[in-house]
Structures are given as structure tokens and as C-alpha cells.
Amino acid sequence: MEMPIPNHDIVAKKDTLVLRLSAFLPSDAIIHDEAQTRAYECDGLSAYRCPPLLAVLPRSTEEVSSVLKLCHEMNVPVVPRGAGTSLAGGALPTADCVILGVARMNEVLEVDYDNRFIRVQTGRTNLSVTGAVEERDFFYAPDPSSQLACAIAGNIAMNSGGAHCLKYGVTTNNLMGVKMVLMDGEIVDIGGAHLDAGGLDLLGLVCGSEGQLGVVTEATLRILRKPEGARPVLIGYNSNEVAGQCVSDIIKAGVLPVAIEFMDRPCIRATEAFAKPGYPDCEALLIVEVEGSDEEIAEQLALIKEIAMKHDPVEFREARDADQAARIWLGRKSAFGAMGQINDYMCLDGTIPVSQLPFVLRRISELSKDYGLDVGNVFHAGDGNMHPLILYNANTPGDLEKCEAFGADILRLCVEVGGCLTGEHGVGIEKRDLMGDQYDPADLEAQMAVKDVFDPKWLLNAAKVFPLASSKARRWAAE
């Protein structure tokens, strides 16, 4: 993956930059020692690493504003960072950049149950947002699998999803307002404790803009009352086609489960070996979860069972108690770890129309043979968001490149069947050079014009999202 050549004039200004930052940041908030900047050299896409010029860890919106204002004046690129869990390289530094980490800004600012929102600083982790409202049985719905570690800042940047977004939506559907600092240091407030802010939907535009439009320091998030209960069922099939048809029939029948998860045979076998959840050995496995009171759950599960049985499952397993429910989820939740036991893996994130599921799975298995790399599929079937996990060996020369080429073929396939490159992980550097497969030059131009408005010098996270060749003229203007 190509990254722009660091600008040596900027690297040469490091001492001046540290000195000027020291004027308004305490010394423990400026990390410039080379041994320490290594902590910021990569995110969850750890195949790519580059220590930044330095990192800063401000504690307030005002400090973020001062940092950005200074970098803007000195033409220093800035890469914002939440918890550094991006799987797409969204927080990957360049050698001439300042990493602006919001991790120290993790306070809850306001909890308002009557109006159903929480206002937090964005360094707060996803799970601890729910943690702050659990005492009254409320929760924050988006639940990316990294929710223990990932920060709200990164969730907003990538418009993160999760297993339960079939019912509750992704970050953008649960975000009501932000306080954001623009690259020139200006602080703007968008939205608030009301719905659908008037004027252009800048909130919708900022969410998912991958840290390229501004640094979000505070967020107003919608919180919901927890349902009375939830229960999963496990359904095994001996064909991906039939499992796909079952998903479609459940959706058409008017049941709206909170989650429909899908695992294929390679993934089932790997998780069985790793976590021993007691899954049936079959071609395709569905986990369907519904919510409500006991009688509501029973009503929905009866309907799901009726539909599932029409397709002649290998197994239909209901959870009788919390322990059985946990076992049904255990394999799904350990799927990534299980694949990681076998080898290094790359996790893809394309979305496809649900109707194309069987065809795409068949093509992926053909491509797997062509490339000679194994692949397991585990994904959110209800909304077509796939997560093929391609296994490779990082120590075998050429294996990573082969894996990336395979991954790119799968993502192009997703686009060909009417889907997209990324459903919830973001473009980052990982899918940057495939953007031309989904979008025409005019489509990309319209998006880059938005960045021109928010960050005219293209200093914020600039080498991401857009193919380097497309953004080159703009990034050069910054230098």
C-alpha cells in the first residue's frame, strides 16, 4: 500500500513544533520521543506501520482547537486517532504527521433519560457509554465487535455498525449532535438534543467522513431502554443457498430480528476447534436473535421456526436459558479469534444485496482455490454485510500481496453484484485504491469538494479514502 513521501521540511520543523505545542499543552500531553511515538505507528490494520512525527493527547476541546490551529498555521498534517482499532488503516500515521489522540477525553458530560440522550467526550469507549446508562436499563445501540476498546470518536469517523444494527441502525442513525473542531481551529456545534437539525444535514456528512473533515470532541448520542429480554436460536443448513433463502423469508415474513448472523463451514469448523461451542458440522449456520418479553419472544421464535423448518434444517436449536443463549453466541463471538489461531488473516467488509448471497459465496470459494488461500465467512446476513476472513502467512514472502489481491477481487465482486466496498469498517488506506471501482471520477470529485470546504489545505488524514492519484493535486497544493 503506497503512502505519500514524507515532507522533509515538516520533519525538520519537529523541534519548533514541540516548543510551540508546549506553550499550551502540558509536557505529558506531547509525545515526541522516538521510542514512545512507536505506540502510535499502526492501528488494527497492523500490516502497515509508520511512527508519526509526534503525538499529542489533549484533554479539552480548546486544547484540540489550539493544536489544530497551530498545525494549520505550520502546514503540518494531522491524523486524528480514537482508540486505534480501525481495521482499515484509518489512523495509520505518516512520518510527517501529528497524531491527535482523543483518548484522554473520556468524560460523560450529561445523561438525560427523559429526553433519551447522553453527551460524552469522544475518547470514551463504545461499551462504557452503555456502562454509564445501564443502571437505569438503557443502552447505546451500535455495538461494533471491538466495543470494549473502540472510541466513540472512531465510531463516528467510520460510521461503525455492529451485530444488532439490523434493528437499531448504525452510528449515523444514533448520533444526534457533535462538537467538532475544524482544521483551522474553529469550533462548530452541529445538531443537539433535538432531532433532524435544520439546514443541510452536516451531521450526516460528518459521520463516516473518516476524520477528514474535522475532529469531533463531543457527541450527543441517542440512548434506548433495553428490551425486557433477548434470545437467540441457531439454525444449521447443508447449503448456503438454502440458508440465504431462509434469511430472506424471515425478513419478508415481517419479523425484524435484532440480528441475523451467518457462518460458513470453514468458520464453523475453526470456531468449533477453538471455542467448542458445540455447533453442528454443516455448510451454513444462522444465529437469529429476537427481543421482547417472554411471550413476545415465544411468538417471534415460533414464526421463525415455522419458516426455518420449511427449508429442512440440519438443526434448529433454541436457547432454554441464559447459559444456552451464551453458548449459541460463543462461537460467533470467537470466530475472528478462532481464524487467528489458524493463521494471520485479513478481514473484509463488503456489503451485497441479500439476494446475491449464494452466488457471492460460491464465487469466493472458487477464488479461494485460484489463489490457494483459505477463506472463512462470518457476517451480518440480515443486511448483507459480509466479513470474509482470508488466511495468509505474514512470514511467507508474497503472501500478504496475494491475500490483498484476493481481497480486492472479492470487493470488486461485491460492487459488481450491486453492493459496496465497505459496510462498516471504512475505506482508510485499505480500500482507498478500489474507490474507482465503485465510483466514477465525478462521484469522487463531489466527495473531495466536500473536503475542500472543511479542510481547504487537505491537512487532515489526507492520504486516506481517495485514491492517491485522484487526490494528488489537492494534497500537493497543501505542501
Place this chain on the structure above:
Amino acid sequence: MRPKTEAELTESIASADRPLWVRGGGTRGIFGDGDVVETGALDGVSLYEPGALTIVAQAGTPVRTITALLDAEGQRLAFEPMDHRGLLGTVGEPTIGGVVAGNVSGPRRIQVGACRDFLLGVRFVNGAGEIVKNGGRVMKNVTGYDLVKLMAGSFGTLGVLSEVSLKVLPKPERSAVVKVHGLSVSDAQKAMSIALTSPFDVSGAAHAPVGVDGQAVTMIRIEGFEASVAYRARQLVALFAEFADVTVDTETSAVWQSVRDVAPFHDRLGDVWRMSCKPSDSPALVAKTGGSDVVLDWGGGLIWALTDAGSDLRAKLGSFDGYATLVRAEPDTFATLGRFQPEARGVGALTSALRQKFDPRGILNTGLMG
């Protein structure tokens, strides 16, 4: 101009040498100066996959056509778009492009989201006459910037929509409305908050100080399978123990259509304002409007107010967490007060700069939205 294809639309805009005024069905009462570009001939549903909950239609497709198609499969536009004709006294056929351009959503917005939350993809022609697409037809998509959201509610100021993809949802088997009678606005706000902070998945929470029988009525809607609706109705009634007069109806569509379309203000003189606010602020804001001529929706987060013609409600409200939009008034009132709440300086500057990028010649709906 009434282009029949996206190519003709592109040509109309590219060759324009005067300001243009974009119009779908012309039912939302948004008029201004410019050569009218009407999207009504861009008509047709190009894809509908009930099993994938997805529909793709040209922007000028009548909402009625889409509703009928969905109805046949037991599905619907869950965000419940308002029909403005009764309130505004307009005629014509509402289009799906108009719904999207205005981000028009109804009572169910508090449960499932707004129009913008159901919009999966758009194709539009910007002010320079270039075709731009964004998003797609799948439910989860974070590929590049979300111009889909930006186009929803942009009222034709950034481009003219040619095609939209929407997520649809199954219609529930049953629906019920729990009604609490005779509450003041502040008690009604409290009742709605009790319902919305319960685990019973409320899909509508509205209040009319003057209901059809002349008495105040607070309405809570629940939808789903039969046993579940009955169960949740019982639970809500139990939660409302502190209120004296509580009833449950199973015939609900007329009630919610009336809330959605603000029926109490049809055929009544005066200006109509629409305020989005923090729900618990609604009693104080209603007091500032100076009367009982209001309808509350979204648990109090949306206030419709009928006021004397030409009066400046924004001045009476002062600053609050939200905004006030003037929806119905005489042309000179619109000219004086402006349709949309003026934006804060920083946000206003970003908005203007975005318009300049998408419409460099400043020819699309000039004068609308600041």
C-alpha cells in the same frame, strides 16, 4: 422544463443561463423565482426486492405508486412521510424525490428514524450539470462520504435528484393506540416520556390539546404481532396508573394520519410553524407560542403551532436547543421571516461553501435555505 430522462435533466441544467426552481409534485408549498424544472416525468420503479427490503425509484415517481407496490407485499415506507396537501391547500401528486429533498418524516420518526435514515442511495445532477451518484442499494455502506444524508433535506439546493434507493420495512400485523385523556401539555409531555423510556417499543407519541371531541388527548402507538401488541398495551396502561382516563383503541390509522398531516390546522387561518426541540422543553416553548393552537409529536420533540399571520414566532421563542421552520404563510411573511431558522455562523459558513461547490453558478433554488 419537464425532462423525461436523467440525460435530459443534465442538459436542462447544464444549458441553463438563468436561475432554476426545482419542483417534484409541487405539493410542499416551496415556491420561488426561476425557470421551473419539474421531475414528474422521471417516473418509474426500477427495482423492488421485498426480501432485501429495498426499492429503487426515479425521483419523480409518485409516492402513491410506491405505496401501492409496497402494500401488495405487506411492506411500507416506515418513516411515514407527511402529505402536505391538506395543511397547505396544494394540489398535485407528491413525489418520492420531494419526500427525500425535504427529509419528510412522520410520527414513527422517533422509533425507526427519519427519511434520511432510510435513504440508501441517490443519483443527482449538480448545479454544474454533472451526474453524481452516492451510496447504493445495500443497507450498510460506509464507502466514502455520505452525500446521501447531505442530499436528504437539501431542498434542491445542491442538485436535482434523479433516482433514490430506499430501505423499506414490513407492515406490522396489528397496531394499537393507548389514549390518555384530558392532560395539560406538561402532563402530556410527562406521559409521553414515560412511554418512550419504557421497554415497550413505542412507534408514536403525540398530543393534541384539542382532540376531535374537543378534549385533550395524548396518544401512544404500538405495533407488531397480535399477542405482543396486546401485551404492550396492557403494560402501558399499567404505567399510566397515575392518570385517570386511559383507553385503548385498535383502530389507529386515521388517528396517526391526522397527527402526521397536522389535520387540526387544515382549513384554519394563520401561519403554521414547525419546531424541533428537546422534548422536555416543549411545555415551556408551547407557553411561549401563547396559546393552545399546537399539536405535539415525537414525544414533544416536534411542535406544530398555528399563529397569527405575519407574527415572528422565532422572536417569541428566543434561543433554544432546536429550530423553528415556517411551513405555511403568505409570500411576504416568508420573505420577511425566512422559511428556515438562521444558522449559527460557523455552520452557516460551511453550508454556503458547500452550496457554492455543488452549484458554482448559484442557479438552484436561489434564496432558499439562507
